[in-house]
Amino acid sequence: MKAKKTRVRFAPSPTGMLHVGNARTALYNWLFARHTGGEYLLRIEDTDLDRSEARHETQLMEDLRWLGLEWDEGPGVPGPHAPYRQSERLGIYREHTERLLREGKAYRCFCTAEELEAERERAVAMHRPQVYSGKCRGIDREESAMRARLGEPFAVRLQIPDHPLRFHDMVRGAVEFASETVSDPILVRSGSGKSGGVPVYNYVVTVDDALMEITHVIRGDDHLSNTPKQVAVYEAFGWKVPEFAHLSTILGSDRERLSKRHGATSIASFREMGILPEALVNYLALLGWGAEGGTRETFTEEELTREFKLERVTASPAVFDWGKLHWLNRHYMKATEISRLAELAWPYFERAGLLPGQDGAPEKVSAWLEAVIAVFLPSLDQLDQLPGKAAFVFRFDVEAARANVENAEVLGTEIAGKVLAAFAARVSGAAAGSVTGEQFKAWMNEIKAETGAKGKDLFHPVRIALTGAHSGPEFDKVIPVIEAGSGLELPVHVASVRERVERFVKQQG
RNA sequence: GGCGCCAUGGUGUAACUGGUUAACACGCCGCCCUCUCAAGGCGGAGAGUUCGGGUUCGAUCCCCGAUGGCGCUACCA
Numbered sequence: 001m002k003a004k005k006t007r008v009r010f011a012p013s014p015t016g017m018l019h020v021g022n023a024r025t026a027l028y029n030w031l032f033a034r035h036t037g038g039e040y041l042l043r044i045e046d047t048d049l050d051r052s053e054a055r056h057e058t059q060l061m062e063d064l065r066w067l068g069l070e071w072d073e074g075p076g077v078p079g080p081h082a083p084y085r086q087s088e089r090l091g092i093y094r095e096h097t098e099r100l101l102r103e104g105k106a107y108r109c110f111c112t113a114e115e116l117e118a119e120r121e122r123a124v125a126m127h128r129p130q131v132y133s134g135k136c137r138g139i140d141r142e143e144s145a146m147r148a149r150l151g152e153p154f155a156v157r158l159q160i161p162d163h164p165l166r167f168h169d170m171v172r173g174a175v176e177f178a179s180e181t182v183s184d185p186i187l188v189r190s191g192s193g194k195s196g197g198v199p200v201y202n203y204v205v206t207v208d209d210a211l212m213e214i215t216h217v218i219r220g221d222d223h224l225s226n227t228p229k230q231v232a233v234y235e236a237f238g239w240k241v242p243e244f245a246h247l248s249t250i251l252g253s254d255r256e257r258l259s260k261r262h263g264a265t266s267i268a269s270f271r272e273m274g275i276l277p278e279a280l281v282n283y284l285a286l287l288g289w290g291a292e293g294g295t296r297e298t299f300t301e302e303e304l305t306r307e308f309k310l311e312r313v314t315a316s317p318a319v320f321d322w323g324k325l326h327w328l329n330r331h332y333m334k335a336t337e338i339s340r341l342a343e344l345a346w347p348y349f350e351r352a353g354l355l356p357g358q359d360g361a362p363e364k365v366s367a368w369l370e371a372v373i374a375v376f377l378p379s380l381d382q383l384d385q386l387p388g389k390a391a392f393v394f395r396f397d398v399e400a401a402r403a404n405v406e407n408a409e410v411l412g413t414e415i416a417g418k419v420l421a422a423f424a425a426r427v428s429g430a431a432a433g434s435v436t437g438e439q440f441k442a443w444m445n446e447i448k449a450e451t452g453a454k455g456k457d458l459f460h461p462v463r464i465a466l467t468g469a470h471s472g473p474e475f476d477k478v479i480p481v482i483e484a485g486s487g488l489e490l491p492v493h494v495a496s497v498r499e500r501v502e503r504f505v506k507q508q509g
Numbered sequence: 510g511g512c513g514c515c516a517u518g519g520u521g522u523a524a525c526u527g528g529u530u531a532a533c534a535c536g537c538c539g540c541c542c543u544c545u546c547a548a549g550g551c552g553g554a555g556a557g558u559u560c561g562g563g564u565u566c567g568a569u570c571c572c573c574g575a576u577g578g579c580g581c582u583a584c585c586a
Contacts, residue, residue, distance in 0.1 A: 015585085471546040
């Protein structure tokens, strides 16, 4: 007998940005499907008409594609189970609700919000589980239909069976809920307003998962307590209950559920910061999963696909760690082609007014940008830090350099004056933009011999005169970049070594 | 209040069906390299596995309880 093909889905609701928790859920679904040779589909859960927005749906799909998590079926990818947007499946749900009503497995509930609230308060006071009393269960069929016809508002509830509700969870094992602790769930909302008659999430998710032949439901563990209600829906229809996998929550460093409060956590914001998608994917994979043996940290997509097993996913919550994400991002930035980094980083420079528009810019400029990036790459966590790190290349501020207290200390010494004078003398003889790393090295050796200065005494004054700071990348990397930049037509003029030294010495007055 | 899930260094994970000096990575500290900051190389500290019982010759691992965290307890998803 051939094994049934696995089918999984990622089912976000378009009520906001795609954030790390959901992205990790999508990734695990995708990896599981790829690993098992199954199918991964995307379904949009927009039954909450008040909060769902089309722009969020667009953003969501863009973010998923950016992560490389393409779906096999879903919006934009036709499949046998279309449509994949719940707001377009209302007819399907209605038919199913009618069936349940007809078969007596669901019933109309005419209770008002006030009545239900009073019931809840009573339950809490009595230290009892807060479950619906089932008051409307016993209403006679004819009467129920009549009241509905007369326009009395009603919701539709499913009758929970009186046996324990069980299911299997691939990350938590067997899970069981006593039926007395599970309320008869609302299937369809009451009221005549916008959402009246619209079925609720817990119901439609089940109908869709069954109809779309989902074999493994992989989702956040905030749904764990809802699962018994969904199991009851499967049972009411006589459908096979799928396998579940509830993923633990991602927490902030304060062990609270990760949210906007913890800073930028949307996938879009990671992209804007200049985090590489492969770094984020690798990081998310590691947040709740470890490969067998547990000694490897970096995985290509193929390796991840090969080694990812749902059974190895941790059940305990994980704390999101920026440091490790940055470490992975550094790893991947070093591993990728510099041309790609230049392509990605250009907009940051453009926005800062340092580079012209990317389209139609001369080839020389992008080649130079690549060289600039190579200089700063070792100290880079994310691409958007680049303009800041490279600021001194573009804007050389003599006054600020001199005003800096630590710099002033270095420059105040007698030996610094000698070194700078000797350096200036040599630079003034060179054509603008012509200084090479080799040339610079030779000069420094001469100056060392001439002034007797060495080490910091020798280099720091020069570094300050050239970059405005006494720390930064190696000279043999910085100088060629400065010189090459000085010959380019950019929105901001890059001062050459000679210009820098001349302006610096002149300021000395 | 009720129900459920979870618990290995600061963080993420590892430890074959119970037997390891409890491993790896991030971070941290130090050394080397170096004009400096990073990067890189090398080394180190840091958990006896939340606590208490039990089962066992032997428990991170199995069972029970406690504690703590989180989730659900909506006509949100």
